[in-house]
Amino acid sequence: MLSCQSSAYKHIPELGFGQAALSRGARDAGYLDISTTALQHGPFSLIRVERLAWERLLGNAELIHKWQEALAIMAQPTFVPTALKELSLLSDEIWFLAGDTAVDPTWYTKRASLAAIYASSELFMTTDKSPNFGETRAFLQRRLEEAANADGFLGTVGEWVGFTANAGVNVLRSKGVWI
Numbered sequence: 001m002l003s004c005q006s007s008a009y010k011h012i013p014e015l016g017f018g019q020a021a022l023s024r025g026a027r028d029a030g031y032l033d034i035s036t037t038a039l040q041h042g043p044f045s046l047i048r049v050e051r052l053a054w055e056r057l058l059g060n061a062e063l064i065h066k067w068q069e070a071l072a073i074m075a076q077p078t079f080v081p082t083a084l085k086e087l088s089l090l091s092d093e094i095w096f097l098a099g100d101t102a103v104d105p106t107w108y109t110k111r112a113s114l115a116a117i118y119a120s121s122e123l124f125m126t127t128d129k130s131p132n133f134g135e136t137r138a139f140l141q142r143r144l145e146e147a148a149n150a151d152g153f154l155g156t157v158g159e160w161v162g163f164t165a166n167a168g169v170n171v172l173r174s175k176g177v178w179i
Contacts, residue, residue, distance in 0.1 A: 010025075049094055049114065050141060056090065065126075087115045120143065121139055
């Protein structure tokens, strides 16, 4: 179904982010229109965190040659809390628009990771001289891939730590320690 999603992107300017674009993309990819029901989040499947973050970064394109000045202002102690709040709101909005409905601890880690990735991509973009900021997009994609791989590893480590901690508490309880 990935080719269906990829094919649907070209129909977004005309049809928007909806079922019509998905159906047209499915048809272009050689699937039946109904086959889009296999996509878990329907139209949300068209939208990904990377694409949303990239589009937001492109919003800075016209003033990127002056953006380091803005970053310097945001880094001043007086403005750091507001800048961090705005970055937090941005990463939350991107995850929300991407269809994230997590209500577990990953909610925080995904948003913190995206905030760090977005901020570093924004800084990288200030020195990018490649056509259409191609190097910035590649940088963003690499950071997101690294975060995805780290999340899997950290999740496994987290599960092990949780299991070990629970086992330790149970051993202490079995020895009469009141916990």
